Amino acid sequence: MIAFSVSGQNSIYDWVRDHRIHHKMSETSADPHDANRGFFFSHVGWLMMKKHPRVIIEGKKIDMSDVTDDPIAMFHMKYFWILKLLCCFVLPTLTTVYVFDETWARAVLAQCFMRYLLNLHFTWSVNSFAHLWGHKPYDKNIMPSENWGVSIVAMGEGWHNFHHTFPWDYKAAEMSYLINPTTFFIDFFGLLGWAYDMKEASPNLIEAVSKRRGQQHK
Numbered sequence: 001m002i003a004f005s006v007s008g009q010n011s012i013y014d015w016v017r018d019h020r021i022h023h024k025m026s027e028t029s030a031d032p033h034d035a036n037r038g039f040f041f042s043h044v045g046w047l048m049m050k051k052h053p054r055v056i057i058e059g060k061k062i063d064m065s066d067v068t069d070d071p072i073a074m075f076h077m078k079y080f081w082i083l084k085l086l087c088c089f090v091l092p093t094l095t096t097v098y099v100f101d102e103t104w105a106r107a108v109l110a111q112c113f114m115r116y117l118l119n120l121h122f123t124w125s126v127n128s129f130a131h132l133w134g135h136k137p138y139d140k141n142i143m144p145s146e147n148w149g150v151s152i153v154a155m156g157e158g159w160h161n162f163h164h165t166f167p168w169d170y171k172a173a174e175m176s177y178l179i180n181p182t183t184f185f186i187d188f189f190g191l192l193g194w195a196y197d198m199k200e201a202s203p204n205l206i207e208a209v210s211k212r213r214g215q216q217h218k
């Protein structure tokens with residue numbers, strides 16, 4: 001929750017709900033960042049305008065009980081603005097000034113503008129770049145694609161054709177550690193026992209699905 005607050009994005013509740021609708025209603029008008037509406041809309045435009053009515057209707061049907069039952073997620077929702085201001089802007093700026101001995105101007109520029117904006121654009125690139133460009137070895141009939149550029153900036157979230165074909169695979173990619181530090185992060189917390197019951201698509205399943213639905217290339 002603290003690490004998430006550092007990114008300065010919307011609440012965990014909103015994020016989870018929008019992500020679930022995105023997978024369930026992918027590339028329809030009920031998808032919050034429907035890539036059929038173009039690069040700009042899927043990248044950031046969707047956050048700048050009113051939601052399509054179908055997004056709201058479908059959003060209400062999503063089971064969010066696991067999130068509402070989670071005291072940490074609810075704590076985050078309750079203190080959303082305090083946590084966002086503190087973790088995303090105040091503490092990083094103070095750390096830059098007092099730990100790294102930088103000037104106030106540089107600290108504010110680096111943390112409140114550069115880091116924050118880059119973080120947002122890198123995250124958004126999953127919904128835009130990785131839904132528009134890349135190859136589709138697992139399912140050629142969907143827009144999500146394998147985009148290594150997005151994987152570099154979004155810590156492994158660019159293997160998006162795999163992620164939409166096997167959304168329950170915790171690695172969000174076929175390869176555990178190929179441009180995929182997020183999997184390493186989850187595995188680390190798996191060792192501590194904080195992350196558990198991680199599901200994975202078996203090599204046999206991946207091969208069978210790829211042969212049937214994936215883009216074949218020679």
Ligand SMILES: [Zn+2]
Nearest residue numbers: 019023163167
């Ligand atoms: Zn996803």
Ligand SMILES: [Zn+2]
Nearest residue numbers: 022127144160
């Ligand atoms: Zn997607």
